[in-house]
Amino acid sequence: GAVVSQHPSRVICKSGTSVKIECRSLDFQATTMFWYRQFPKQSLMLMATSNEGSKATYEQGVEKDKFLINHASLTLSTLTVTSAHPEDSSFYICSARDPAGAHTEAFFGQGTRLTVV
């Protein structure tokens, strides 16, 4: 079946540095990908919708300059957490749906555990 691969699975970085997370669709071309953030024992929070070849659409309250999204190809979207601070520590998950079907499921990456020290 379709697979979405996310890398890295874990990253620890120093406060003030930037971290890039990659999300790849392996079996289909994803014109759209979705980035979520999940706090411990809480639900998924949709951060933004990544659109291939155009600007990402951010949800209300998400800082565009803090969370940079690039969707340069039909199989790759990246999320860069810029000037990371401890409060950015979280579990980030990407997702993609096959655009060919309106009733298709979403496929999720394995998630990235970001720890900012």
Added chain:
Amino acid sequence: GNSVTQMEGPVTLSEEAFLTINCTYTATGYPSLFWYVQYPGEGLQLLLKATKADDKGSNKGFEATYRKETTSFHLEKGSVQVSDSAVYFCALSDGASGNTPLVFGKGTRLSVIA
């Protein structure tokens, strides 16, 4: 707008107990419905789905029936195992296109004890 409401957890059951996690939805049109499972430290995995009214999705002993009349998609399993301990998410797609995100419930944490 579209929304999903699922029972709040956590839910703690003994091994071999019967499981029900309630899920109701609000949607225009004809959504598809999904249950996802998330094991600790991992992303979400599709557990089962149903694309039209009266469809029953099933997988690994879990099942859920798409009930249009009650706008529900309750998850059930007859005999849970310790390995079923995870967070379960109910979700819907609005059917408009594959370029829109699924709408998720808040998740229900299940703990199964031996």
